[in-house]
Amino acid sequence: xxxxxxxxxxxxxxxxxxxxxxxxxxxxxxxxxxxxxxxxxxxxxxxxxxxxxxxxxxxxxxxxxxxxxxxxxxxxxxxxxxxxxxxxxxxxxxxxxxxxxxxxxxxxxxxxxxxxxxxxxxxxxxxxxxxxxxxxxxxxxxxxxxxxxxxxxxxxxxxxxxxxxxxxxxxxxxxxxxxxxxxxxxxxxxxxxxxxxxxxxxxxxxxxxxxxxxxxxxxxxxxxxxxxxxxxxxxxxxxxxxxxxxxxxxxxxxxxxxxxxxxxxxxxxxxxxxxxxxxxxxxxxxxxxxxxxxxxxxxxxxxxxxxxxxxxxxxxxxxxxxxxxxxxxxxxxxxxxxxxxxxxxxxxxxxxxxxxxxxxxxxxxxxxxxxxxxxxxxxxxxxxxxxxxxxxxxx
Amino acid sequence: xxxxxxxxxxxxxxxxxxxxxxxxxxxxxxxxxxxxxxxxxxxxxxxxxxxxxxxxxxxxxxxxxxxxxxxxxxxxxxxxxxxxxxxxxxxxxxxxxxxxxxxxxxxxxxxxxxxxxxxxxxxxxxxxxxxxxxxxxxxxxxxxxxxxxxxxxxxxxxxxxxxxxxxxxxxxxxxxxxxxxxxxxxxxxxxxxxxxxxxxxxxxxxxxxxxxxxxxxxxxxxxxxxxxxxxxxxxxxxxxxxxxxxxxxxxxxxxxxxxxxxxxxxxxxxxxxxxxxxxxxxxxx
Amino acid sequence: xxxxxxxxxxxxxxxxxxxxxxxxxxxxxxxxxxxxxxxxxxxxxxxxxxxxxxxxxxxxxxxxxxxxxxxxxxxxxxxxxxxxxxxxxxxxxxxxxxxxxxxxxxxxxxxxxxxxxxxxxxxxxxxxxxxxxxxxxxxxxxxxxxxxxxxxxxxxxxxxxxxxxxxxxxxxxxxxxxxxxxxxxxxxxxxxxxxxxxxxxxxxxxxxxxxxxxxxxxxxxxxxxxxxxxxxxxxxxxxxxxxxxxxxxxxxxxxxxxx
Numbered sequence: 001x002x003x004x005x006x007x008x009x010x011x012x013x014x015x016x017x018x019x020x021x022x023x024x025x026x027x028x029x030x031x032x033x034x035x036x037x038x039x040x041x042x043x044x045x046x047x048x049x050x051x052x053x054x055x056x057x058x059x060x061x062x063x064x065x066x067x068x069x070x071x072x073x074x075x076x077x078x079x080x081x082x083x084x085x086x087x088x089x090x091x092x093x094x095x096x097x098x099x100x101x102x103x104x105x106x107x108x109x110x111x112x113x114x115x116x117x118x119x120x121x122x123x124x125x126x127x128x129x130x131x132x133x134x135x136x137x138x139x140x141x142x143x144x145x146x147x148x149x150x151x152x153x154x155x156x157x158x159x160x161x162x163x164x165x166x167x168x169x170x171x172x173x174x175x176x177x178x179x180x181x182x183x184x185x186x187x188x189x190x191x192x193x194x195x196x197x198x199x200x201x202x203x204x205x206x207x208x209x210x211x212x213x214x215x216x217x218x219x220x221x222x223x224x225x226x227x228x229x230x231x232x233x234x235x236x237x238x239x240x241x242x243x244x245x246x247x248x249x250x251x252x253x254x255x256x257x258x259x260x261x262x263x264x265x266x267x268x269x270x271x272x273x274x275x276x277x278x279x280x281x282x283x284x285x286x287x288x289x290x291x292x293x294x295x296x297x298x299x300x301x302x303x304x305x306x307x308x309x310x311x312x313x314x315x316x317x318x319x320x321x322x323x324x325x326x327x328x329x330x331x332x333x334x335x336x337x338x339x340x341x342x343x344x345x346x347x348x349x350x351x352x353x354x355x356x357x358x359x360x361x362x363x364x365x366x367x368x369x370x371x372x373x374x375x376x377x378x379x380x381x382x383x384x385x386x387x388x389x390x391x392x393x394x395x
Numbered sequence: 396x397x398x399x400x401x402x403x404x405x406x407x408x409x410x411x412x413x414x415x416x417x418x419x420x421x422x423x424x425x426x427x428x429x430x431x432x433x434x435x436x437x438x439x440x441x442x443x444x445x446x447x448x449x450x451x452x453x454x455x456x457x458x459x460x461x462x463x464x465x466x467x468x469x470x471x472x473x474x475x476x477x478x479x480x481x482x483x484x485x486x487x488x489x490x491x492x493x494x495x496x497x498x499x500x501x502x503x504x505x506x507x508x509x510x511x512x513x514x515x516x517x518x519x520x521x522x523x524x525x526x527x528x529x530x531x532x533x534x535x536x537x538x539x540x541x542x543x544x545x546x547x548x549x550x551x552x553x554x555x556x557x558x559x560x561x562x563x564x565x566x567x568x569x570x571x572x573x574x575x576x577x578x579x580x581x582x583x584x585x586x587x588x589x590x591x592x593x594x595x596x597x598x599x600x601x602x603x604x605x606x607x608x609x610x611x612x613x614x615x616x617x618x619x620x621x622x623x624x625x626x627x628x629x630x631x632x633x634x635x636x637x638x639x640x641x642x643x644x645x646x647x648x649x650x651x652x653x654x655x656x657x658x659x660x661x662x663x664x665x666x667x668x669x670x671x672x673x674x675x676x677x678x679x680x
Numbered sequence: 681x682x683x684x685x686x687x688x689x690x691x692x693x694x695x696x697x698x699x700x701x702x703x704x705x706x707x708x709x710x711x712x713x714x715x716x717x718x719x720x721x722x723x724x725x726x727x728x729x730x731x732x733x734x735x736x737x738x739x740x741x742x743x744x745x746x747x748x749x750x751x752x753x754x755x756x757x758x759x760x761x762x763x764x765x766x767x768x769x770x771x772x773x774x775x776x777x778x779x780x781x782x783x784x785x786x787x788x789x790x791x792x793x794x795x796x797x798x799x800x801x802x803x804x805x806x807x808x809x810x811x812x813x814x815x816x817x818x819x820x821x822x823x824x825x826x827x828x829x830x831x832x833x834x835x836x837x838x839x840x841x842x843x844x845x846x847x848x849x850x851x852x853x854x855x856x857x858x859x860x861x862x863x864x865x866x867x868x869x870x871x872x873x874x875x876x877x878x879x880x881x882x883x884x885x886x887x888x889x890x891x892x893x894x895x896x897x898x899x900x901x902x903x904x905x906x907x908x909x910x911x912x913x914x915x916x917x918x919x920x921x922x923x924x925x926x927x928x929x930x931x932x933x934x935x936x937x938x939x
Contacts, residue, residue: 406757414816
């Protein structure tokens with residue numbers, strides 16, 4: 001390569017580097033099926049979005065916070081609603097203008113109250129929920145039929161710990177327990193079903209942990225990939241995880257159906273979270289761009305049906321109650337879960353991919369794996385919570 | 396004339412003060428506050444320092460960093476030396492060795508991690524496939540804490556052995572040929588030559604490579620962070636990684652600054668001890 | 681010995697060969713078990729898709745821009761400073777020398793958190809400035825060049841000064857040309873270090889359009905699921921320029937890294 005070509009190549013690269021975004025900047029953490037459905041939605045709306053996908057979980061939230069702290073954040077981003085208590089009070093998000101939201105039909109009465117309340121901080125609205133995504137119970141229709149657990153082709157209602165254990169024992173359970181946040185979600189579900197308050201009611205936590213120890217004894221200790229493979233290939237009758245795994249089993253043609261998370265204790269409750277739209281903090285916010293951003297949010301929410309095909313329950317009620325959604329099977333079968341959702345406790349250290357989920361997940365995972373006793377795990381869990389609660393909250 | 400000298404230094408000094416001295420000062424200031432990622436701060440005295448000495452994660456991260464350093468350094472030095480001895484011979488394919496041994500060192504860490512992540516995959520990963528073919532069981536390279544550390548060390552050896560290789564190669568080429576010729580006349584075998592001539596004459600290079608390697612290993616972040624994936628692997632977290640996480644994942648700039656300072660003090664002590672040791676040895680000669 | 685060397689070279693090249701092999705496979709073949717080196721339908725498609733997507737090229741462009749900017753600035757300011765320290769006496773000179781030695785001791789890793797806070801305070805977060813300026817501070821380079829200038833005989837310079845040349849003139853038209861090998865070493869070392877640097881660029885920018893290659897490659901994901909052939913093609917595409925440069929400038933590089 002002579003010097004001239006080299007310089008030309010350099011110039012070409014530099015131009016490529018400097019050509020910045022043209023549409024509104026939009027960050028999300030969706031890959032796989034969710035990712036391509038989101039790209040479909042972005043392609044279907046009028047507003048031009050310059051969508052970027054960052055690695056799910058901690059890396060995403062770290063980058064989002066750093067971008068917001070730096071003042072040049074993207075116009076729009078996805079946030080798990082459970083992370084709002086860690087973001088909004090620090091000034092990492094800008095609030096929505098309620099009038100602007102209302103102008104696009106995004107009013108509180110059109111969202112489930114349990115979710116909308118968590119979108120607010122200090123009397124202002126910081127998030128517009130796109131969905132709720134609860135844990136559900138996947139079951140293999142062939143295996144469960146053979147085990148006599150079906151009635152008219154559907155899973156017979158499971159009530160109470162004994163029935164749950166018996167069902168898992170008969171048809172087999174696949175469960176993500178190793179190195180995962182899933183154990184925390186299971187625990188929180190069982191804890192809230194007993195109406196356990198705060199962090200943490202010892203007796204109720206212990207009840208939940210003891211049941212998890214028994215559940216763990218009915219299943220192999222695996223990570224999520226292995227659990228998905230076990231259920232997908234028909235080696236387990238049940239799979240207990242989020243509805244977002246639905247498309248995986250549909251493409252694998254697993255004979256399966258989905259039921260809401262069974263009510264084991266006093267009240268129906270299920271761990272869930274909500275993907276929501278937020279405005280990351282910008283140092284100099286342009287009202288014109290903000291108005292366009294809100295319009296884009298409304299347009300994307302209008303595409304909720306596309307989103308629902310991936311298993312998520314639309315948060316926007318006009319879609320959630322529409323005929324098209326109600327005809328969507330099996331998605332519409334567990335839509336009742338939306339009324340029973342329990343997000344993580346509203347603490348700054350909690351939420352999706354948070355310290356709480358991973359630290360507690362490791363302890364509770366060990367209970368499922370049979371390497372820690374429920375009593376030992378309770379002590380560990382309380383120590384974790386004391387540590388997190390004593391950690392000075394950043395200013 | 397007296398003033399003009401300063402103006403030569405001024406441009407560098409401005410950048411040096413702005414991006415080294417000032418951040419050092421900012422860090423010291425932040426370490427006694429509860430500063431968060433958005434900059435608001437209140438004075439908390441020595442609370443951060445008190446907290447960090449009680450923080451089990453600080454100690455475990457230091458421990459992992461130490462484990463990484465003491466396991467990777469000897470291997471990297473030894474492999475680099477062996478490579479240099481092999482490639483220093485006058486054979487036609489010498490250029491190939493140089494390329495093979497040194498190329499990985501020129502790759503950005505992200506490329507290295509992507510390639511090794513791919514090699515470590517269960518099932519379709521090249522290494523596990525090889526193990527299966529040999530009738531051995533698959534290994535979960537990144538799924539347990541102990542294996543993850545081993546995998547990180549293996550990757551690091553592959554990536555950075557080329558650095559020691561190059562330093563050794565340069566040192567080998569400065570050893571006069573006459574020494575070997577003379578000893579060959581005395582009937583020394585190649586192995587004896589290696590022991591009596593080559594290795595002793597490389598002693599300064601050993602020292603250099605080992606010290607540089609130790610200092611680099613103590614500051615490890617990139618490959619540990621990237622190979623650990625989304626949730627991280629608590630059993631391999633390095634101290635620099637904990638600084639990063641405290642500051643940017645938990646938004647505690649003040650606390651992260653305090654850990655940075657303690658870590659800096661530790662590095663400075665190690666460097667000073669090394670300096671004293673070499674100075675003492677030098678004066679004996 | 682030759683066999684040992686060959687085996688070691690093969691082991692060392694195998695990961696790269698396997699990455700290249702995967703990048704040439706059709707996407708559907710990449711995760712097939714048992715593993716096979718040769719499958720039908722091997723092609724350069726994955727590389728083509730990387731080019732068509734443009735994102736990787738933009739990151740490489742950023743890396744080039746930042747690498748060149750840092751290198752040019754570093755060579756300029758460190759050689760000026762080294763010359764000043766080597767050939768002139770001014771008040772505070774010993775303080776500057778002490779600062780330099782102290783600066784060599786500071787690992788950049790301990791600065792990331794306060795440096796980020798500073799960059800945010802200056803309003804430079806998510807700009808090219810944030811990528812370039814903090815990476816220019818390499819006190820060790822001043823030290824290396826100062827020792828080089830110290831070795832240049834003073835007589836050469838005095839002759840020029842008698843001819844009426846000012847200090848800057850002497851620096852520019854006498855010392856710099858003399859120092860070409862040392863400057864080349866500093867330049868190559870700086871460029872390689874900057875091109876491969878991960879931690880600071882990872883902290884300094886969050887905007888994917890400004891990311892350098894090593895940062896973008898690991899931070900940004902494809903929304904269409906994992907495509908192994910394409911990811912490895914991108915990795916190789918970004919990793920190879922320096923290896924090619926090594927082949928071209930082997931000798932200078934060896935000097936640079938020794939320095």
